[in-house]
Amino acid sequence: MIKDPRARIVGKESWRDYFLMRLESPRIADRSRPGQFIMVRINAHHHPLLRRPFSIHSKNGKTIEIFFQVAGLGTDLLSQKNTDETLDILGPLGNGFKAEAELKGKAVALVGGGRGIAPLYFLAQELRSSGAASRIFYGGKTRADLPLRENLEKQGFDISCSTDDGSFGFKGFVSDLLKAELKKFTPARIFACGPEPMMKKISGTARQKSIPAEFSLESVMGCGFGACWGCVKRIKRGDGEELVKICEEGPVFPAEEIVWEEEEG
Ligand SMILES: Cc1cc2nc3c(=O)[nH]c(=O)nc-3n(C[C@H](O)[C@H](O)[C@H](O)COP(=O)(O)OP(=O)(O)OC[C@H]3O[C@@H](n4cnc5c(N)ncnc54)[C@H](O)[C@@H]3O)c2cc1C
Ligand code: FES
Known part of the structure; x- marks a missing residue:
């Protein structure tokens, strides 16, 4: 674990209540693996007191990205930080996904619900470089909850979307979209991150089909x-x-x- 008290914000994008922040933190970037996270001190005044956890969304050279949705005070304050400000961060923390070499040449399914897409982009990049073919399933309540869709498409990922209200893609839960698609393909592994009820349903489907699955x-x-x-x-x-x-x-x-x-x- 590395403490970087001066991780500089070098990029920021926003969509409604979703934010993507690029942080320059060479030593943390160097060691980061998909599925790991960082703890962010929101501000120097100890309010809120506790650091907040965020998945590492991607890494590129000296930088890492986090992708977050405003959920309360801490994420609201974080969303107001701007380029060139610094953040006190700890990381990389925890154990990530097992993107082993044995998945080379195989199809895998990555399922993200809402902000749960955050760690899956990094994972999709790693799987691509190790020769696995990822299908990404990205679900949200409505079209505005799929802010990373265009970027994922631009990067050439095979992505299928769902919205609860049918405003984009499959109408219904992303767990139901996955279930329907599993009639047509059998991934070697399912990786998922999102609300617990979503992951629980996916776990049930994976068990029925005897597909190994990992959940964040x-x-x-x-x-x-x-x-x-x-x-x-x-x-x-x-x-x-x-x-x-x-x-x-x-x-x-x-x-x-x-x-x-x-x-x-
Ligand atoms: C390992 C891990 C990785 C995460 N990665 C991401 C991510 O990539 N993007 C993202 O948008 N969110 C992520 N989260 C959730 C994010 O940490 C919380 O949304 C955030 O801490 C809420 O802080 P807040 O002060 O804005 O909200 P609060 O006002 O504190 O609370 C709002 C809601 O967030 C929950 N919450 C508060 N503190 C935490 C906490 N420390 N951990 C988890 N939930 C909390 C509360 O139970 C409540 O439901 C992750 C959580 C964990 C545990
Ligand atoms: S967050 Fe403190 S022990 Fe896990």
Whole structure:
């Protein structure tokens, strides 16, 4: 873990309540892997006190990007930062997706719901460079919740979209779009990030079809590196379950280890 107290904002784009920020942080960029995250101190005045976690959306040379949606005070304040300001960040943190060499030459499915697309762009880039063919499924409530669609298309990714209200692409949940498409192709692995009900449905579909799947879980995080126990979730280990720190052992877990909400006793 590297602490970079002066990561400079070198680029910023916005769409409604979604923001893409490019940060110059050479040492963190150098070590970042898809599915890992950074913890961002929002401002120097300790309000909000706790750093906020963001997936690494991409890396390019000395820079990393984060892509976020305004959810409350911290993300609202972050969205108001401008180019040339600096941020105090920690990273790269956690364990990412397993984009192994064994996926070379195979088709894989990447499923992002809303801001859950954030870590999947980095993953799609890595999979492409290792020779896997990614199909990206990108879902949102409405067309404005798909701000990265054009960029992903421009980069030549095979992308299918869904909106809950039918304003763009398949009408319905992205989990249902994936289910329909799985009648036509069988990916070697499914990677997903998004709201828990979406991931739970995808996990069920993957299990029915015997497709290995990995999910990036969210939890409220106080520190991001194992010190506060704020992020624990129950995870299947051996024949039982254990309370596991998502920040250290995750945030990415294989489907078979995840205890989805209604399963909790
Ligand atoms: C590993 C990880 C990676 C993430 N990556 C992204 C990303 O790439 N893009 C993105 O838009 N969001 C991401 N999130 C969620 C993001 O961290 C929260 O939206 C953000 O912390 C909310 O802060 P806030 O002060 O704006 O909201 P608050 O006013 O604090 O709360 C608003 C909502 O956000 C939830 N929340 C608050 N603090 C946290 C926290 N520390 N962790 C998780 N949820 C929290 C609250 O339960 C509440 O529902 C990620 C979360 C985790 C755990
Ligand atoms: S966020 Fe502190 S232990 Fe995980």
